[in-house]
Amino acid sequence: MSRKWTRWLAGAVAAATVVLGTAATAAAASNLLANPGFEAGNTSSWTCSGATTVGSPVHSGSYALAATPAGQDYAQCSQRVTVLPNSAYTLSAYVQGSYIYLGATGTGGTDPQTWTSSSGYSQLSTSFTTGASTTSVTIYIHGWYGQPTYYADDFVLSGPGGGGGNPTAPAAPTGLTSTGTTSSSVSLSWTAPSGDVSGYNVYQNGTKVGTASGTSYTATGLSASTSYTYAVTAYNSVGESPKSNQVTATTSSGGGGNPGGGTLPTHVLTGYWHNFVNGAKALKLSDVPTSYDLVAVAFADATSTPGAISFTLDSGLSSAVGGYTDAQFTADIATLHSRGQKVILSVGGQNGTISVGDSTAAANFANSAYSLIQKYGFDGIDIDLENGVNATYMAQALHSLGSKVGSSLIVTLAPQTIDMQSTGAAYFQLALNIKDILTIVNMQYYNSGTMLGCDQAVYAQGTENFITALACIQLQGGLRPDQVGLGLPASGSAGAGAVAPSVVNASLDCLAKGANCGSFKPSATYPTIRGAMTWSINWDASNGYAFANTVHPHLGSM
Numbered sequence: 001m002s003r004k005w006t007r008w009l010a011g012a013v014a015a016a017t018v019v020l021g022t023a024a025t026a027a028a029a030s031n032l033l034a035n036p037g038f039e040a041g042n043t044s045s046w047t048c049s050g051a052t053t054v055g056s057p058v059h060s061g062s063y064a065l066a067a068t069p070a071g072q073d074y075a076q077c078s079q080r081v082t083v084l085p086n087s088a089y090t091l092s093a094y095v096q097g098s099y100i101y102l103g104a105t106g107t108g109g110t111d112p113q114t115w116t117s118s119s120g121y122s123q124l125s126t127s128f129t130t131g132a133s134t135t136s137v138t139i140y141i142h143g144w145y146g147q148p149t150y151y152a153d154d155f156v157l158s159g160p161g162g163g164g165g166n167p168t169a170p171a172a173p174t175g176l177t178s179t180g181t182t183s184s185s186v187s188l189s190w191t192a193p194s195g196d197v198s199g200y201n202v203y204q205n206g207t208k209v210g211t212a213s214g215t216s217y218t219a220t221g222l223s224a225s226t227s228y229t230y231a232v233t234a235y236n237s238v239g240e241s242p243k244s245n246q247v248t249a250t251t252s253s254g255g256g257g258n259p260g261g262g263t264l265p266t267h268v269l270t271g272y273w274h275n276f277v278n279g280a281k282a283l284k285l286s287d288v289p290t291s292y293d294l295v296a297v298a299f300a301d302a303t304s305t306p307g308a309i310s311f312t313l314d315s316g317l318s319s320a321v322g323g324y325t326d327a328q329f330t331a332d333i334a335t336l337h338s339r340g341q342k343v344i345l346s347v348g349g350q351n352g353t354i355s356v357g358d359s360t361a362a363a364n365f366a367n368s369a370y371s372l373i374q375k376y377g378f379d380g381i382d383i384d385l386e387n388g389v390n391a392t393y394m395a396q397a398l399h400s401l402g403s404k405v406g407s408s409l410i411v412t413l414a415p416q417t418i419d420m421q422s423t424g425a426a427y428f429q430l431a432l433n434i435k436d437i438l439t440i441v442n443m444q445y446y447n448s449g450t451m452l453g454c455d456q457a458v459y460a461q462g463t464e465n466f467i468t469a470l471a472c473i474q475l476q477g478g479l480r481p482d483q484v485g486l487g488l489p490a491s492g493s494a495g496a497g498a499v500a501p502s503v504v505n506a507s508l509d510c511l512a513k514g515a516n517c518g519s520f521k522p523s524a525t526y527p528t529i530r531g532a533m534t535w536s537i538n539w540d541a542s543n544g545y546a547f548a549n550t551v552h553p554h555l556g557s558m
Contacts, residue, residue: 032081032089033139036155038063043077047239050075059094059121059153066151069143074101074422075150076142080196080236081157085134089159092125093141097150102126102141103424106198108134109357110390111426121153131358131392136196142424146456169239170197173215173232178249180407184223186249187407189216190232198236203243205229211478213433214399221482221528222251264342267555268530269548270294270412270442270485271537272346275314279493280538282320285332288537289545290339291552294440295537296346296382296412300372302354307361307397308368309347309354311376333377344410345372348384355390362393366400373405380410380439383430391429402437413441414487414533417448417461417470423477432478441474442485442533446497453520461497464518467507471529472522475511481526487533490540490547501550504532512558531555 034045038053039061051067058064067075083089085108093102095118102124103113108131114124130137139157143150171193180187188202192215200212204219205228222228227250231243271292273285288295300309318324333343347354347369356365369381381401383394402409411434419427420443431441448461453469454476460466467486474484488504489495510517511529532551534540540547 031155032083032157032159032161033079033155036157037061037153038065046077046079048075048077049073051077054151057096057121057151059096061153064151064153065141066149067141067143068149069145069147074142074144074424076140076424077152078138078140080136080138080198082136082161083130083134084160085130085132087160088127088129089137089157090125090127091139091155091157092123093155094121094123094153095141095150096121096152097143098147099144100124100141100150100152101144101422101424102139104128104137104139105424105429106134106137106392107131108392110388111392111429113424113426121151133359138198140424144422145452145454170195170234170236170241172242173200173234173244176230176232176244176247178230178247179216181249181251183225183252185218185220186222186228186230186251187216187218188230188232188247188249190244191215193234193241196236197234199234201233201235201240203231203233210435210480211432212436213395214436217436220480226251263340264410264439265293265556266482266528267558268293268440268485268532269552269555270296270440270531270533271490271540271548272296272298272533272535274298274536274538275311275317277314277316277320278538279542280536281541282317283538283541284321284324285329285343286335287541288336288341289548290341291545291548292537293341293531293552294410294412295336295341295343296384296414297343297378298346298536299384300345300347300354300369303368305364305368306358307354307356307364309345309365309372310368311345311372330376337377342379342410343377344380344382344412345369345376345378346382346384346414348386348414353387354385356394356397357390358393359396362397362400365394365397366404369397369401370404379408380405380412382412382414384414386416389426389430391426391433394430395433398434398437409437410439411437412439412485414444415441416444417451419443420470420474420477421452428474428477431474431483435479435483438479438483440483440485440530440533441479442487443470443474444487444495444535445470446487446489446495446535448497454522455520457520459520462499464499464503464507464510465520466497467499467503468510468517468522469520471507471511475522475524475526481511481528482530484526485530485533487535488547490534490536491543493542494535494539501547504547504551505554508532508554508558527558 415427454472
C-alpha cells in the first residue's frame with residue numbers, strides 16, 4: 001500500500017505526455033465525431049457546461065470551443081459516438097490553456113485519459129480498444145478547478161464507425177419497486193429501458209439523492225418509521241429520460257442493518273494488517289487490539305487466471321511470530337468476530353498485479369473472492385490497486401460478489417490522492433459505479449506531494465488543510481459522507497505525509513462539525529463522515545498504538 005515514494009510523480013509525468021502530430025494527419029483520418037471543429041458556430045452535437053464557441057483563438061477554421069471552469073464545474077464537453085466492439089480507436093484534439101483533460105468513458109476496456117497545459121495550441125492524443133459488447137463511447141474534454149478559460153479545436157476520433165449516429169435520450173425506466181427496507185434504508189430496483197443508457201438518477205421525495213450505474217440502488221441515512229417516495233430516470237450524453245413510476249416505501253421502526261457495511265459502527269477505525277515482514281512489528285491477527293473496528297488483511301495474491309485472486313499466509317511472517325498456520329489464522333478471524341470486529345481481504349498494494357479488464361476476469365474475481373470469503377470467513381473486500389483499475393469491469397466484479405454474499409458484504413477502496421482528484425478518474429468512477437454497495441473510500445492522504453483541494457488552492461501533504469480540502473472533493477463529487485474515510489500513516493516510518501493523531505481528530509471535527517479547522521473550512525458539515533484508516537496496524541504497534549489509542553476514542557465520541 002505504502003511502500004513507494006515516487007510513483008505519483010512518475011505517474012503524473014506519464015499522464016501529461018503530449019503526443020504531437022500534424023494537421024494533415026488529422027485531416028486524413030476518418031472522423032466519427034459530429035461538429036468536431038465547432039464550425040457550426042455552436043456546440044451542437046456536444047453536451048457542454050460553461051462552454052461556448054469563439055472566433056479567436058482557433059487552431060483552424062472560423063471557430064473553436066472556449067470553456068471556463070467555475071467552482072466545482074470543470075467545464076466539460078462530451079459527445080456520445082457509436083463504435084464497433086473489439087476495435088481500436090485514436091482520439092485527438094488541439095488544445096490551449098491550463099490543465100486540460102481529454103479522454104473517453106464506457107469503452108469496455110481501459111478508459112483513457114491524458115492532459116496537458118499549453119500556452120499555444122498543441123495536440124493531445126490518446127487511444128483505446130473497445131470491449132466485446134461495446135457499441136458506443138463518450139469522449140470528453142474538461143478543464144480543472146480555478147483555472148482560466150481553455151480552448152479546444154479540431155477533434156478527431158478515428159477508427160471503424162458504428163454506423164448509428166448519435167443516440168437519443170433514453171426512455172424512462174420501468175418497474176421501479178422497493179426490494180427491502182431497514183430502519184435507515186430503502187433498497188430499490190427497476191428495469192432498464194432499451195437503447196443507450198449511461199446511468200440512472202434516483203429521486204427521493206422529488207429531490208435527486210444519488211446515481212447508479214446498474215438497475216439497483218440503496219438509499220441510506222433515513223429516519224425510522226418514515227415513508228419516502230422514489231422515482232428514477234435514465235440518462236446518457238444526450239439527456240435525461242422522463243421519470244419512472246413512483247414507489248413509496250416505509251422504513252422499519254428499529255433494528256435493521258447497515259447496507260453495504262455489515263454491523264460496523266457509525267464511525268469506523270480501519271487498519272491494515274501485514275501478511276509479510278518488513279520494518280514494522282510482526283503480529284498475529286489475534287494480536288490486533290479491539291480499537292480497530294475493521295481490519296484489512298494485506299494482501300491477496302494474483303493467480304495465473306485473469307482476474308482471479310488467492311491468499312497464502314506468508315512463511316516469513318509465520319517464522320517471525322513463532323509459527324502460524326491456516327487453521328490458526330482462520331480461528332483468529334473468528335476471534336475478531338467474537339470481539340465485534342470485521343476482517344476484510346485487501347487486493348493490491350504497491351506490488352499488486354491483479355487486473356480486471358473484461359467480463360471473464362470480472363467473473364473470475366468474484367468467484368475467487370467468494371471462495372476465500374467462504375473459506376476464511378472474511379467480511380468483504382478492499383480494493384487497493386495502485387497500478388490502475390477498470391471502473392466498468394471492477395464494478396461488475398464487485399456487484400457480482402455482492403449478489404453472492406448479500407447485503408452484509410463490506411466493500412472498501414483505498415485509492416491514492418491523484419486517483420480521486422476528478423470524478424473523471426477511473427478510481428472515482430469505480431466508487432460512483434458501486435455507490436449502492438460501497439462501504440468506505442479510505443483515500444491515502446500521503447505519499448502525494450502537493451494536491452489541489454476543492455477550493456482550487458494547492459495544499460501540501462502532512463497538514464490538516466490537505467486532509468480536509470481533499471476530502472471535500474469526494475464529498476462534493478457524489479459520495480455520501482458515510483462513505484468517506486481519512487487514510488493516514490500510523491507514523492513517519494509508514495509513509496510521507498504522516499500527521500500527529502491529534503491532527504486526524506481535528507480533521508474529523510472540521511468535516512463533521514466545522515470545528516478545529518485550519519485555514520480551510522468546508523462550506524458544509526458532514527456529521528456522518530465515516531472515520532479514519534491507517535497504514536498500518538503493524539506500524540501503529542511499533543509506535544505504541546498512538547494512532548489507535550488517540551483516534552478510536554475520538555470516533556466513539558462523535
